[in-house]
Amino acid sequence: NAGVTQTPKFRVLKTGQSMTLLCAQDMNHEYMYWYRQDPGMGLRLIHYSVGEGTTAKGEVPDGYNVSRLKKQNFLLGLESAAPSQTSVYFCASSYSGRRGELFFGEGSRLTVL
């Protein structure tokens, strides 16, 4: 039982490059989320999804896009990376009946030079 799996775990990009972070969960959870974690700022919600085919903006959505074509996967895309997007990204999922109980992946550390 893997829970929430994120790939890749580490990535270095140059300014302007694009990339996609993949999140996969095997718990059949309806809700999925992408957060970024920066020192002194806690976890900030980027985008989230309440079901297959749906997405919505969180607190800091600018510069990111997401897609949820399958229930178990939630993709986070950066079309043109900027140094301000250097961060640790966490994917999480939750069951609809216990939406505040989030299950997190181990994170993806992204550095944009």
Added chain:
Amino acid sequence: QQQVKQSPQSLIVQKGGISIINCAYENTAFDYFPWYQQFPGKGPALLIAIRPDVSEKKEGRFTISFNKSAKQFSLHIMDSQPGDSATYFCAASPNTGGFKTIFGAGTRLFVKA
């Protein structure tokens, strides 16, 4: 605008002592208040949570105290152990508005042996 304010930023406690972390919120739509524990290199994991219809919840050495009128809640770790050294996040989840869980900035706890 930080919807959930957490203090202190860092905390050093002797082994066997009590660790106390405080959080305050503004949005009265929040109805679920979890605490997450994060070890270095790992994703946050749910530690304990409370709903506003109770003033206290205890699980082992961990207790949440909740003051609805003051819109404050706190985490108490009794008999703190070196293995409790981690970053702790308070959070709040609303009953409306897309199920966004908002996190505090985090508290780095170090328990001295």
